[in-house]
Amino acid sequence: MHSERRPVTDETRAQVRALHAAGKPRNQIARELGRSGRTISLIAQDLGLPFDRSATEEATRARMADLAEKRAILAEALVDDALRLSEQVWQPTTIYNFGGKDNTYAERQVDEPPAHDKKALMGAATQAAAQSLRLVPPADDAGADDARSMLGQLMLGLKAAYEEAASEEAEGESP
Structure with a gap:
């Protein structure tokens, strides 16, 4: 909605002065x-x-304090998500295949997710942990460096495990 501009008159100024003197905000x-x-x-x-x-x-x-509290709650939830995701790396899981020319579905239980799924789980866990650190940085920067270092080492280890598993899968396949 467009409103017309009205000039500020001496009467308007006097009204503002009177209302201000009356203590109105x-x-x-x-x-x-x-x-x-x-x-x-x-x-x-x-x-x-x-x-x-x-x-x-x-x-x-008060609004800033409320926002800080919400960021802390979200950061805590992200850390919980990161923990749940990283635990899934070592849990039994169901792998499946759906499709093909006959549109079939097949599944089986395995002791641990395949290497590519482990990599995806740890990538998601790392992202959740990193976002939590952005929302609520630790009071001590050394702790953040330690956390980044630990997550980096974990990702390197998972990458090596993934490459090793992929290499073993390739060796076991027939041409």
Whole structure:
């Protein structure tokens, strides 16, 4: 909705001065006069009338604290996800095949996921852990470096295991 611009008159300035003297906050003055908060702020500034911003500052601090709490909760959930994903690397799982010319489905239980699935699980776990660190960085940077180092070593080990398993699978196949 487009509104017409109305010039600020001496009467408007007098109303702002009177409402300000009555202790009304900026937004209430804006509503009563049918003006934007920005217009009221500019008029008050020209008149040398300060608004008490302590309520706004307190609300901003509370909102920031709420956001920090939500980030901490999300970071904790991401760490839990990373742990669950990394545990799946060593758990029995079902592998399956679906499709083919007859559109068939076949499955079997194995002691551990195949190497490529382990790699995907650890990649997802690493990503979840990294995101948790971005949301709530540790207070001590050395701890973050240790965590990154541990995750890096884990990924290198998984890559080596994946390459070894892929090599063994290739050797076992017939041409």
